Amino acid sequence: MIEEALLEIKRGTAEIIDNERIEKLLKAYFEDGKTYTVKAGFDPTAPDLHLGHTVLLQKLATFQKYGARIQFLIGSFTATIGDPTGKNATRKVLTQEDIVKNIESYTTQAFKILDKEKTDIVYNHEWLDALGSAGMLQLASNLTVARMLERDDFSKRYTSQTPIAVSEFMYPLLQGYDSVHLKSDIEIGGTDQKFNLLMGRQLQKSYEVKKQQAVLMMPILEGLDGIQKMSKSLGNYIGVSDEPNDMFGKVLSISDALMWRYFELLSTKSLDEISDIKNGVQNGSLHPKKVKEELALEITARFHSLEEAQNAKAEFDKVHAKSQIPTDIEEFSCDGEIWIAKALVDCNIEPSTSQARRDIKQGGVKINQEKVSDEKLELTTGEYLLQVGKRKFAKLKVN
RNA sequence: GGUGAGGUAGUCAAGUGGCCAACGACGGCGGACUGUAAAUCCGCUCCCUACGGGUUCAUAGGUUCGACUCCUAUCCUCACCA
Known part of the structure; x- marks a missing residue:
């Protein structure tokens, strides 16, 4: 029974640190019904979950099957500070309302996979706000700059001369401190989180939490392009709430x-x-x-x-x-004659009239299944089925 | 704070007074072939009812018939020094 559980837990994992701890926790559950905690952190900056996130969620669900309570950690504190990757310095700092809204949509999506009864949603601002600057500095003293630069992400950026904000050094520490506060037994995250996950172990030791958390890392799911990781900003994602x-x-x-x-x-x-x-x-x-x-x-x-x-x-x-026409096509209407290129832009299937002309020239535009060759075509009164490429459709009614 | 290097289209990256709407690569889009896959091949890739016009090379001024290219100031990044 334990064997089976272990196997299922290990499935697909990239790396597990402190396997023994996990085995012990499972044993305690199967023999004495003792539960344990598994922490996973989520960043509420974007309200939409995609399949990349669900890899983690599915793993959490597996743990729930075998006696775990999930500490569903919302990075509410870090979100109010700014963007942790530093990639986009201009990204808006979220307001409390934004965060609350995001979290709500986030959790409803997450509970399509997770068992609500066995999940505790926790917010790290609750204890990080209280830490204060003294506590923060004390926390920072746990680590040297050299050690911090060991983190893959930092060292790469450092060598490639990409800026690193000092505050970014705080993120791993804060994330690690979350584990101290929550006394997590296990933490799971993506392989890109390795450094941060290990920080949890180190800090738990420094702050004398009895036992260090085990760490389980899931591989990063590639996006639709198969190369880069699935992310919303790259547009290569499958959203949980996609149609x-x-x-x-x-x-x-x-x-x-x-x-x-x-x-x-x-x-x-x-x-x-x-x-x-x-x-x-x-x-x-x-x-x-x-x-x-x-x-x-x-x-x-x-x-x-x-x-x-x-x-x-x-x-x-x-x-x-069978290359037939889809059932649901967005419908538009306009008054009076309209130039074909303009019509395509108005129907949101072309970004500009220039692009529309190019596509017409290349034979990528169809009206009522017929290729259009005249880029100056005017559409007169009637109903048209417009198509660009293979997958963009719109219906237009000209009055 | 000082010194040096640098900021060019979605990204990387050429261009150092007119030949520049700006080489090239990647990405993206359209076409062919397919399994809406991959691979491959061809074309396109700032905007505008367009053989023409408009707006671009961090930002704001200036020099010049003419500037991405020269000058000044400002902002930002990196390196070294403090």
Whole structure:
């Protein structure tokens, strides 16, 4: 039983530090029903969760299955200070209201995966506000600059001459201090968080918390491009609240190689099942497209319903496999004659008339399924189906 | 605070008085081929009802017939020194 739990917990992890501790915690749970705490931090700067986050959430859900209470830590303190990556110095500092709003949408999304009953939402401003400048300095004295520069992210930026704000040095410390305050037994995070996660262990030791937290790291999920990590700002993400059609389509657009990563990190199929599927594809008995469709179906159904997922699949087949027109197309209307390029911009399927002209010239624009070749075309009264490329559609009614 | 280097399109990066709306690479978009995959090939890539016009090379001024290129001030980044 413990073996099984361990196996499931280890699935897909990139690295585990202090495996023994985890085994002991599980043993205590199975033998004496003792619960333990697993901490995970979330940054409430953006209100939307994507599949990259759910890798972590799914792992937390697994822990909940085996006796854990989740400390769902909201970085409310850090969010009011500014952007921790320093990449974008101009990013707005969030107001309390923004944060509250973000957190609300955040948690409702998270509870699609997590068990609410076994989750404690905690806010780090509650104890970090109280720390004060003296406490902050004392905290900072736990670490040297040289040690701080060991962090991959910092050393890279330092050598590449990208600015690092002094305040950024505080983030790992603050995150570590959260673990001190919460006396977390385990903390999980992405591999990019390794330094910060370890800081928790070090600080727990310095502040004499009885036991250091075990650390479990999940790999970073690649985005749709298969290269960079999934993130909203890169636009290569699948959002938890994406429409079923989008979600299904996005999953299907990933490359075959990437598909296996998604299987491992996102699917609930067992590892054995997955390797069976993989073999099937390799020896040609399974078509990769079919396999990918199944994955897309599973993921879409998790966040919507099986029915909606199946509808999405049907819609997808209709539009792409048979290149028919989608069911729901946004409708626009205008008065009087309108120039085709302008119409495309007004319908939000082209960013500028210049771009529209280029696409027309290249044969990428269709009206009612017919290629448009005249870039000076004026649309007279009537209803039109406009299309740019393969996937952008709009209906326009000219009065 | 001092000295030096630097800030060019989504990103990286050429360009050092007219040939510059600005080489190239990546990304992105359109097309072909496909499984809306990958790979490959072709084209496009500031805006504007456009063989023309407008606005760009950190910001604000100046010199010049003419500036991304020269001058001045300001802001920002990096390195070394303090």
